[in-house]
Amino acid sequence: MVMMVTEEETRKGPWTEQEDTQLVFFVGLFGDRRWDAIARASGLQRTGKSCRLRWVNYLRPGLKRGRMTPQEEGLILELHSRWGNRWSRIARKLPGRTDNEIKNYWRTHTRKKAQDRKRGSSPELSTSSSSSSLLDESQLVDAAAEDAEPHAAGRVGFGSPRGTAWEEHEQMAACGGFPMEQIWNEIASSEMSGLTCYGGNRRPTPNDWHSASGDRQLDSGGPVVGGRWPVPDTPTVCARCPAVNTQCQSVSNDQRSSPDGSQRPPGRSTFGTHLGDQDLTPDDRQLASDGRADRRPLDRRALNADRRPSGVRHRPPDRWVLTIGPSCANYQTSNHWELGIDRQAPNTGRASHLMGHRPPTVRHKESVFVSWIV
DNA sequence: AATCAGGACAACCGCTATCGT
DNA sequence: AACGATAGCGGTTGTCCTGAT
Numbered sequence: 001m002v003m004m005v006t007e008e009e010t011r012k013g014p015w016t017e018q019e020d021t022q023l024v025f026f027v028g029l030f031g032d033r034r035w036d037a038i039a040r041a042s043g044l045q046r047t048g049k050s051c052r053l054r055w056v057n058y059l060r061p062g063l064k065r066g067r068m069t070p071q072e073e074g075l076i077l078e079l080h081s082r083w084g085n086r087w088s089r090i091a092r093k094l095p096g097r098t099d100n101e102i103k104n105y106w107r108t109h110t111r112k113k114a115q116d117r118k119r120g121s122s123p124e125l126s127t128s129s130s131s132s133s134l135l136d137e138s139q140l141v142d143a144a145a146e147d148a149e150p151h152a153a154g155r156v157g158f159g160s161p162r163g164t165a166w167e168e169h170e171q172m173a174a175c176g177g178f179p180m181e182q183i184w185n186e187i188a189s190s191e192m193s194g195l196t197c198y199g200g201n202r203r204p205t206p207n208d209w210h211s212a213s214g215d216r217q218l219d220s221g222g223p224v225v226g227g228r229w230p231v232p233d234t235p236t237v238c239a240r241c242p243a244v245n246t247q248c249q250s251v252s253n254d255q256r257s258s259p260d261g262s263q264r265p266p267g268r269s270t271f272g273t274h275l276g277d278q279d280l281t282p283d284d285r286q287l288a289s290d291g292r293a294d295r296r297p298l299d300r301r302a303l304n305a306d307r308r309p310s311g312v313r314h315r316p317p318d319r320w321v322l323t324i325g326p327s328c329a330n331y332q333t334s335n336h337w338e339l340g341i342d343r344q345a346p347n348t349g350r351a352s353h354l355m356g357h358r359p360p361t362v363r364h365k366e367s368v369f370v371s372w373i374v
Numbered sequence: 375a376a377t378c379a380g381g382a383c384a385a386c387c388g389c390t391a392t393c394g395t
Numbered sequence: 396a397a398c399g400a401t402a403g404c405g406g407t408t409g410t411c412c413t414g415a416t
Contacts, residue, residue: 033402086404
């Protein structure tokens with residue numbers, strides 16, 4: 001019943017667009033837990049650990065990109081002086097920044113400055129009282145509170161073993177994060193045709209299954225139900241057909257209006273290989289305007305995209321849409337998938353693992369089995 | 375133009391904590 | 396309580412880029 005991925009050599013190195021697409025899609029189904037299961041079910045030849053890292057540090061929605069702001073720089077310095085190399089803890093105080101990002105930042109920028117400061121040569125970014133002006137006072141108050149009561153401050157992220165996902169949801173909302181509920185709602189409210197499923201930020205809703213042409217339908221109230229992905233009427237182009245035989249096509253904010261009001265060219269990718277000025281966010285443009293845009297990795301990637309044979313590092317879209325359709329080359333011969341998603345959260349339409357009740361699993365009888373034909 | 379040093383950052387590795395059985 | 400599986404964390408490495416020489 002569960003699609004099996006044969007034991008193949010584990011891939012390492014930079015992630016490809018296709019891999020990202022697959023990962024985002026399956027995280028949307030399973031939630032950002034059970035990384036081993038995601039790695040297996042997705043067909044990615046990656047370890048669960050690698051999948052988690054990719055998601056947490058790169059694909060997760062809401063991540064900030066670009067240079068650290070002076071406020072963030074100051075906060076990093078302040079918190080590092082307070083907590084040392086507790087990167088994840090520091091990252092919780094900088095919404096949108098990952099521990100990896102902060103760690104890298106510290107290694108390159110801040111550590112050097114701190115060393116300079118120790119030698120008394122750096123007038124800026126001091127951890128002394130002079131730097132406090134750079135900081136949001138409330139952030140320092142929060143940090144102080146966490147000092148006093150380390151476990152009271154929750155982790156920014158989903159599925160923490162130290163608190164319920166719902167608590168973290170609230171905490172993320174409080175700190176300007178990106179509650180999954182909000183993301184899903186946004187995507188659910190967007191246009192959705194019968195042949196489109198949304199990966200990454202949204203899992204199928206019962207309505208999706210009711211409208212499906214498959215053999216089973218999902219019942220929003222029942223404990224054990226199943227469904228099948230709707231089979232599209234109109235073939236679509238298989239842009240990046242993953243190894244798991246899902247026709248997928250990532251669509252992202254390239255469909256939105258650019259800051260000057262003009263539309264991007266249709267079909268344009270936001271991935272690094274196609275990055276151009278039109279792909280810049282307003283923040284990017286600001287960076288460009290202050291003469292530092294050339295330091296941004298996205299531009300470097302764009303400049304060198306043609307030279308990279310594989311594993312091109314690329315910018316993930318802010319939002320993902322996966323399309324499953326019969327035009328996929330493997331459509332005729334591929335297998336029937338089934339993925340188990342627990343649905344034990346009482347009185348909600350949310351998958352239980354998002355409520356902190358239980359991670360998704362295929363082992364429990366009360367699981368909802370979401371299946372589709374590809 | 376070529377070379378080199380250092381910055382930037384993605385990704386991996388190893389260890390530890392936590393959870394489920 | 397013990398054990399295995401999994402997630403999370405911090406350290407490190409590898410690669411590519413820019414700017415200086």
